[in-house]
Amino acid sequence: MLMQTHEARLAALRQELKARELDGFVVPISDEHMSEYVGAYAQRLAWLTGFGGSAGSAVVLTDTSQGTGAAIFVDGRYTVQVRDQVDEKLFEYRSVPKDTIGGWLAEHAGKSARIGYDPWLHTQKWVDQVSKQTARKGAKLVPVESNPLDAVWQDRPEPSSAPALIQSDEYAGRSSAEKRSEIGEWLKAEGHDAAVISALDSIAWLLNIRGSDVDRTPVALSYLIAHDDGTAELFIAPEKVTPELTQHLGNAVTLRDRAGFPDALAGLKGKSVSVDPDYGVAAIGQLLEGAGANVCFNRDPTILPKAIKNKVEQQGHRDAQARDGAAVSRFLHWLEREAPSGEIDELTAAAKLRAFREEHGDLRDLSFDTISAAGPHAALPHYRVDEDSNLTIPPGSIYLVDSGGQYPSGTTDITRTVWVGTPDGSAQPSAEMKDRYTRVLKGHIAISRAIFPQGTAGSQLDAFARQFLWAAGVDYAHGTGHGVGSFLSVHEGPQRIAKSAGGQAGTDQELFAGMILSNEPGYYKQGAFGIRIENLELVEPREVEGAEGEYLGFETLTFVPIDRKLVEKSLLTPEELQWWSDYHKRVFDILSPQLVGDDLAWLERECQPL
Known part of the structure; x- marks a missing residue:
């Protein structure tokens, strides 16, 4: 029993x-x-x-x-x-x-x-x-x-037996052989014989493989030992190996049973082995030390190159964002029509958003569980709706939706906060709501427009987003931005935009061109409402006339209208108003070819200057 x-x-x-x-x-x-x-x-x-x-x-x-x-x-x-x-x-x-x-x-x-x-x-x-x-x-x-x-745990599920999948060079932009050679060179330079790679997204990136073993992250359960000659051993359950995978990996990657991983660690006696202190579990170090290996704790050598997207990955993200943006825009139009009836609840809205993403094709999974938050639930930054908590979206209230999709060319993550009206249109957001929303928007714009010298860390940009909220005596208790993978983890290190207090991981990481980060300031009034505006941004080189040294800025990747009903226009500067107009012109240019009829008319209306 x-x-x-x-x-x-x-x-x-x-x-x-x-x-x-x-x-x-x-x-x-x-x-x-x-x-x-x-x-x-x-x-x-x-x-x-x-x-x-x-x-x-x-x-x-x-x-x-x-x-x-x-x-x-x-x-x-x-x-x-x-x-x-x-x-x-x-x-x-x-x-x-x-x-x-x-x-x-x-x-x-x-x-x-x-x-x-x-x-x-x-x-x-x-x-x-x-x-x-x-x-x-x-x-x-x-x-x-x-x-x-x-x-x-009598009815404990078995680990997934789904086959590992191939991520083609069309999306990866670099071959696995090239990546493994780079890791091999790093090992030689550091004086190590091998590195244990245990983070699933690192293995997926290094071998150009994906999987469906973990919800929301397209990875395959496995371990990997990378050697200094560019070869590797992949430890994966035999039932997950297909002929296509074997051919893809080639002779330089030896396939071994996942169950044999502990014994393989014992076989590294006398070798210098690099292990990541944050992703390598204690058992790995204990087995290596017990076998007589020299264990050196270093950051996983795939993490930084994985974070710096190549040109193919960057274009893949743009393509995924364009497809995703059309789906999210159709959802927001649907929500504007249907939610004022008082008959739409959080679960229904989340399901409808997923359906729109599926209609636009190539969706493999969500990138995380959708945060579909009505009224007071929007004040919980990481709220997750279920059957017990499900709330009907009240007419005359704020609704927040934070969601994303996994596409073969990229991973998306977007938050929009919108005003849900009443059937007669009489209900309007309060002055407090508009003030807080506009301060969040100003912080979002400040990050988007930021120009900074090479060598800048995410923590040094964080106050750009908070300054307008601080001026009103309020703040938010989460980071401003996290890294995002390429058809991998929606929360990818090492870069972050966040306060450095408490030594938060990634806040001291230098930002490099090619990194992707979220830009998501917010405000939350407990028991009442919450606000967050999120786009993804690509770090890019920025030409500055007369610059002394190299400078960087952000290319915005996410294009979906930002709710205009909650904006207090008088709080925006001419430069911010110009940003709004420029951003929404790009939204219309990118999304209009994908929309028709009433959806297209809605998009045109929402993309007008303030």
């Missing part, structure tokens, strides 16, 4: 821990590749707790004599969601980064407690940090050979 309640699941896990002589266990949302999105087989935290967010961890102790004996840790994005989905009688709520797993264990675990962790689901950095915190109380982190939660 399957365990249906989270209470029963928690009890079964505690029994398994006792049988293994463990006093506790850490359960993260993670897989063996430290992926942002993980397959159903790796959704251990959701199975145990009911939490459906994309980031979080839980700690379970066997001793429940003081409180629940368990805690769930999430960041500010999920403060509301975790309380809706997780029973507080079973798990204490803890807020990251204020609360830490190590700190909680130091406070709650008994002296000499043995706390288990799965070394295939954590980095060595995490292990070292938590070990240091727990050691102060005499508790000890213990790596497990097999995950105890898997032993009690």
Whole structure:
């Protein structure tokens, strides 16, 4: 009989821990590749707790004599969601980064407690940090050979067996052989014999392959060892290998069973091996060190070249954005017609947007779960609608939709915030809504128009977007921009536009021509409304008359009308008004050949100067 309640699941896990002589266990949302999105087989935290967010961890102790004996840790994005989905009688709520797993264990675990962790689901950095915190109380982190939660998860899904797919050079712009040769040269220059590549999007980029093993990210479950002579070993389940894949990879890439990866690491005795500290899980380093390899922690050598798109990838993004923009524009026109009736809910809207994308062809998946947020839900930046939270879009309110598609030529990500009127047209946005919306728009324009010297990091641009909100005494609690892949991860490093406080990853990364970033300032009034305007931007060389040194700017890639009903025109400068006119002229030029009839008439109306 399957365990249906989270209470029963928690009890079964505690029994398994006792049988293994463990006093506790850490359960993260993670897989063996430290992926942002993980397959159903790796959704251990959701199975145990009911939490459906994309980031979080839980700690379970066997001793429940003081409180629940368990805690769930999430960041500010999920403060509301975790309380809706997780029973507080079973798990204490803890807020990251204020609360830490190590700190909680130091406070709650008994002296000499043995706390288990799965070394295939954590980095060595995490292990070292938590070990240091727990050691102060005499508790000890213990790596497990097999995950105890898997032993009690009776109906756990199997990892995907879908075949790996080929990403042709038509879209990739460079051959896998060329990329592997470049990595080989890097290894020689750094004095390494090999690099373990475990991030799934890095493997996909390096070998020009894709897959369907993880929702929203087109990757194939695998590991890769790259050697200094440009050859590589790909560890992948045999059922995922097709004759076409074998031919595509050629003789320089040896295919091995994914199950043989740990033994292959043991075979690198005496070699100098590079491992990424953020994507290489602790088990990789532990196996290599146990075998006598010299482990060196360096950033995955594919990450920067993957982030700097070549000319073919750049054009692929433009093509994908044009197709996507037409679909999103048709959706916004549909929404303007239908939502004032009060009969459209968040799920219906998200499904309709996907349908428009599918009609425009070549859509392989969404790039993330659509944020379809009505009224107060728009004030939750990372809200995800489900059957329980689904809200009818109220006439006379703000609606926010953040969505994207995965196309063979590129990955899209766009947010539009619109005013939903009433059937008689009488309802109008408040002065506060228009003020906040226009300040967000001004920040968006400031990023789009930015010119900056080579060597500038994303953190140095972040205040450009926030300055107009700060002037009104308000701010937003998320980054302004993230990197985006080419038919890969919608959140791709290493570049970011965000505050550098707290050492956020990527904020100190220099921006290079060819990188793609989102431009998405926002404003959120809890319980009332939320605003975000997002386009994707391509970093490009910028000619500046009399410039002393090399300068960069942004080419906008996303073209969809920005809602004009929420704009307070008096707050915009002549330069900002000109940006609006120039942007919307480009929107019309790019999208009008794809639209007809009422959709085309709507586009023409929405693209007029303010």
